[in-house]
Amino acid sequence: MDRPDTADAADPLAALRSIARDPRSYVQRWREEHPDRKVLGVLPMNFPRELAHAAGVLPVIVPDDQQPVTEGRAFLPEFYCGFTRNLADQAATGRFDLYDGLFVADHCIQLLGATDIVRELEPRAPVFLGQLISSLSDRGAGAKIAEMVATLRAEVEAFAGTEVTDAALAASIRAFNRDRSLIRRLFDARAAGDCAFGPVELQDIVASAQVMDPDEHHALLSAVVAGRAPRTRDDRIRVHLSGHLCHAPRRELLEVIEEAGAVVVDDDLWTGRRYLQTDLDESLPPMTAVAEWYAGRNVALPCPTRVQHDVDWDQWLLAAAERSGAEAVVHLMPKFCEPHMLYYPELRRALEAAGIPQLLIETEHEGIPLESFRTRLEALIERSHRNRPAYA
Amino acid sequence: MTATMPPLATPDRTNRLAATRHGNRMVAQYWDDLFTARERGQQIVWYNGGALNPIFQAAGLAWCHGEAFAARLAAQQLEGPAQLAGAEYGYNAELCSYSRTHLGCAVLTVQGDEGAQTGVVGAHDQAELAARLPAPDFFVNNYAGCSTGQQWDEISYRVFDKEVPIFNISHPFLWGNKADAGYLQGEEWESASRYVRDQLVDLIAWLEERSGNKFDWDLLRESMTYIKRAAELRREGLELCKAKPAPATFWDWISAIAPINFLPGNQELVDYFASVRDEIQHRIDHGITGIENERYRLYFDGIMNWNKLGFLSRKFAEHGVAVMAGRYITNAFWQEPQLIDTDDPLLGMAQHYLLCPTNHGTRTLDYLTLRDCEEYDVDGIVFHSTRTCRAFTGPQRLLARSAQNNLGIPSIFFEGDVADASFYKEEILESRLAAMLEAIDVKRAQAS
Numbered sequence: 006m007d008r009p010d011t012a013d014a015a016d017p018l019a020a021l022r023s024i025a026r027d028p029r030s031y032v033q034r035w036r037e038e039h040p041d042r043k044v045l046g047v048l049p050m051n052f053p054r055e056l057a058h059a060a061g062v063l064p065v066i067v068p069d070d071q072q073p074v075t076e077g078r079a080f081l082p083e084f085y086c087g088f089t090r091n092l093a094d095q096a097a098t099g100r101f102d103l104y105d106g107l108f109v110a111d112h113c114i115q116l117l118g119a120t121d122i123v124r125e126l127e128p129r130a131p132v133f134l135g136q137l138i139s140s141l142s143d144r145g146a147g148a149k150i151a152e153m154v155a156t157l158r159a160e161v162e163a164f165a166g167t168e169v170t171d172a173a174l175a176a177s178i179r180a181f182n183r184d185r186s187l188i189r190r191l192f193d194a195r196a197a198g199d200c201a202f203g204p205v206e207l208q209d210i211v212a213s214a215q216v217m218d219p220d221e222h223h224a225l226l227s228a229v230v231a232g233r234a235p236r237t238r239d240d241r242i243r244v245h246l247s248g249h250l251c252h253a254p255r256r257e258l259l260e261v262i263e264e265a266g267a268v269v270v271d272d273d274l275w276t277g278r279r280y281l282q283t284d285l286d287e288s289l290p291p292m293t294a295v296a297e298w299y300a301g302r303n304v305a306l307p308c309p310t311r312v313q314h315d316v317d318w319d320q321w322l323l324a325a326a327e328r329s330g331a332e333a334v335v336h337l338m339p340k341f342c343e344p345h346m347l348y349y350p351e352l353r354r355a356l357e358a359a360g361i362p363q364l365l366i367e368t369e370h371e372g373i374p375l376e377s378f379r380t381r382l383e384a385l386i387e388r389s390h391r392n393r394p395a396y397a
Numbered sequence: 398m399t400a401t402m403p404p405l406a407t408p409d410r411t412n413r414l415a416a417t418r419h420g421n422r423m424v425a426q427y428w429d430d431l432f433t434a435r436e437r438g439q440q441i442v443w444y445n446g447g448a449l450n451p452i453f454q455a456a457g458l459a460w461c462h463g464e465a466f467a468a469r470l471a472a473q474q475l476e477g478p479a480q481l482a483g484a485e486y487g488y489n490a491e492l493c494s495y496s497r498t499h500l501g502c503a504v505l506t507v508q509g510d511e512g513a514q515t516g517v518v519g520a521h522d523q524a525e526l527a528a529r530l531p532a533p534d535f536f537v538n539n540y541a542g543c544s545t546g547q548q549w550d551e552i553s554y555r556v557f558d559k560e561v562p563i564f565n566i567s568h569p570f571l572w573g574n575k576a577d578a579g580y581l582q583g584e585e586w587e588s589a590s591r592y593v594r595d596q597l598v599d600l601i602a603w604l605e606e607r608s609g610n611k612f613d614w615d616l617l618r619e620s621m622t623y624i625k626r627a628a629e630l631r632r633e634g635l636e637l638c639k640a641k642p643a644p645a646t647f648w649d650w651i652s653a654i655a656p657i658n659f660l661p662g663n664q665e666l667v668d669y670f671a672s673v674r675d676e677i678q679h680r681i682d683h684g685i686t687g688i689e690n691e692r693y694r695l696y697f698d699g700i701m702n703w704n705k706l707g708f709l710s711r712k713f714a715e716h717g718v719a720v721m722a723g724r725y726i727t728n729a730f731w732q733e734p735q736l737i738d739t740d741d742p743l744l745g746m747a748q749h750y751l752l753c754p755t756n757h758g759t760r761t762l763d764y765l766t767l768r769d770c771e772e773y774d775v776d777g778i779v780f781h782s783t784r785t786c787r788a789f790t791g792p793q794r795l796l797a798r799s800a801q802n803n804l805g806i807p808s809i810f811f812e813g814d815v816a817d818a819s820f821y822k823e824e825i826l827e828s829r830l831a832a833m834l835e836a837i838d839v840k841r842a843q844a845s
Contacts, residue, residue, distance in 0.1 A: 079794060081791065081794065082782055082790050084491065084784055084785070085787060085791070112544050112570055113544050114544045114755070114788045114791065117570060117758075117791065118787065118790075118792065121758055121759040121791065121792060121795065122795070124759075124760075133574055134570065134574060134758075136570055136572075139544065139547060139567070140538075140547060140565045142565065143565055143567055143596075144599060145595075145596075149567070149592075309548065310548070312547050312548060312551040312565060314551070314554065314559065338489075340491065341491055341787075343493065343545045343548070344544075344545075346488065347488075347496070347548050347549060347552045349487055350486050350487030350488060351552070351555055354487075
């Protein structure tokens with residue numbers, strides 16, 4: 006990776022892109038600059054990184070590193086999702102040495118399967134599951150969340166070997182909020198009609214935020230934003246991208262969507278709006294803010310891995326499409342992702358009732374049939390054109 | 398969707414327990430009673446996960462265990478219409494086939510000609526489904542281990558347009574974070590037990606309020622007394638099966654799952670498990686074996702392949718293999734009856750729900766698997782790589798590695814599924830099984 010002090014000034018977006026696509030180099034540089042501090046891998050999608058940041062730790066949301074699964078095949082079956090098989094492969098081939106520990110807050114049986122592989126193959130690194138309750142309609146959910154957040158704080162303190170003070174936690178909350186808020190501005194602008202940033206650029210911006218120190222990311226992103234003028238979207242078919250939990254879709258897939266004649270106007274992807282939709286309330290005591298952030302995330306952007314009877318991803322999706330003017334929805338479903346598989350028919354039913362054309366694309370870790378996707382996307386765009394007034 | 402070639406005829410060298418036939422009749426009677434529950438004015442609860450039936454029994458409700466119904470359909474080769482309905486609704490074929498089948502039933506119920514008004518699963522499909530499953534008045538989720546279970550019931554709730562009340566019980570995954578953590582021990586175990594127990598108290602209040610039925614605590618204690626005794630008898634029978642040659646096998650115990658999993662706690666249940674144990678003892682006393690000419694003893698890890706139950710039992714017996722034990726029977730279904738205090742049963746019940754064999758980190762599963770392999774003195778392990786069950790399959794590769802490294806026990810994997818026979822690969826099982834048995838022969842020859 007280029008040294009940021011030279012590369013950043015010249016092209017801050019290139020610096021973010023570089024980190025998004027090569028997080029290992031960023032983490033190695035961070036280690037060199039902070040030799041007495043630790044790097045904590047955390048698994049998506051709900052671990053409150055602020056707790057670890059407040060302890061002086063670099064909390065990295067472990068990304069799918071897009072390497073082919075080799076040794077990892079011996080540890081998880083082929084019908085686990087690509088992300089978890091990639092995690093197993095990272096552990097099996099020594100690539101998990103990037104992290105000093107691994108913390109998990111989500112109960113997904115496939116994530117836990119991969120976590121167990123890490124625990125077995127990386128005995129040097131503490132692996133901690135602090136399970137945040139996933140059924141948010143339970144009567145005692147609030148108390149249970151608060152209890153687990155306190156446990157996570159204590160475990161982070163033990164990992165870092167330092168206390169997490171309320172003041173440090175409040176500062177970390179401000180730092181992450183500031184960074185998320187700036188990214189969200191770009192997403193909101195896109196939904197409102199600005200296409201200054203393409204989907205790959207925005208994905209790089211979010212993916213780098215999931216790895217980097219928030220202040221450093223914010224500084225680079227501020228420079229990016231300052232150097233980019235708004236640009237009004239053209240009349241291509243406006244598409245909302247939905248799904249793809251836990252890891253990023255392949256960049257070439259995002260590219261082909263726009264090549265096929267669409268413009269992406271909004272999303273609820275993990276490496277998109279799902280990551281940045283919810284801030285922590287800085288007016289609350291910091292531990293309360295962390296707990297309420299978790300409880301509120303599913304309301305701000307519903308997730309099929311959570312259970313909350315009065316919160317509906319399908320209704321959120323319809324409202325989002327209305328806000329952005331999306332004319333079609335592309336569901337990006339990582340193969341074997343059971344929460345998404347379970348919820349997809351509800352999304353399909355709601356979109357059908359609303360008359361919004363949609364297309365389901367299943368993605369895999371290794372290789373995607375791009376030309377086949379292109380044909381299907383072109384058909385979707387053609388269908389969507391027929392919905393426009395000129396064709397009515 | 399199930400669509401497989403008819404199995405080749407294989408010689409039947411099994412000697413199945415006669416007692417389990419009575420269990421099958423008890424189970425058939427239970428389903429018949431459930432299908433007519435609405436006519437008798439009973440309210441019906443659909444539930445998943447741990448065995449909440451004693452609570453429903455004491456709450457005056459009829460109960461339908463979702464996985465059990467899906468398993469029953471698959472075992473009778475009748476899962477097709479439900480899975481087709483699910484597929485048409487949008488459920489992917491790679492989704493847990495228990496949930497896919499059960500959600501297909503829910504879709505059929507909602508779409509049925511007579512639908513929820515009569516509580517009959519899609520009338521036009523009744524003959525094929527061989528089921529007249531009444532629509533639910535309540536959903537209760539009691540899923541430990543697999544995250545899909547909780548989401549599955551939430552989706553059922555949505556398929557019924559949120560018109561059926563739902564109650565969820567959350568279960569901490571027993572990860573084993575702390576130094577004091579272990580099977581049935583440590584603060585993680587104790588705190589999780591109390592947490593789930595408290596939710597059972599909430600569930601009982603919720604059921605009372607929603608159903609209008611007063612909860613019968615005496616009936617709960619009584620039924621749990623019967624279930625505890627039945628579970629003790631079951632464990633005694635399992636213990637007897639360690640004998641050489643084995644008097645009964647894993648497949649007999651698979652046949653005995655339904656009674657312990659969801660039949661009412663009563664004297665008949667106790668008598669049934671007493672008859673199973675007594676038959677096993679009788680076999681030991683008279684030199685009667687579970688299969689002809691036992692040559693190998695294997696452990697079976699994985700959830701059951703319900704479409705292939707009879708076929709698999711014959712296949713292993715054909716090779717002289719007595720399948721001795723397995724995670725699905727040895728470490729599930731009221732398997733630790735000493736935890737149940739019949740005067741105050743909720744804590745022990747909560748603990749059994751937590752003891753679902755998919756609710757442990759691999760460290761605990763490793764302990765249980767190695768323990769059972771040693772106690773049953775097995776020569777190898779067969780892993781059912783259950784295509785749509787990520788919960789059972791996740792730890793299997795690590796367990797295989799550990800068995801090889803710690804006990805010198807080889808293992809094979811074969812592909813199948815809980816309720817979708819299209820994932821079953823017979824030739825792979827045959828060739829891998831034959832290869833492992835040959836390797837065991839070589840090892841024995843070298844040792845002699």
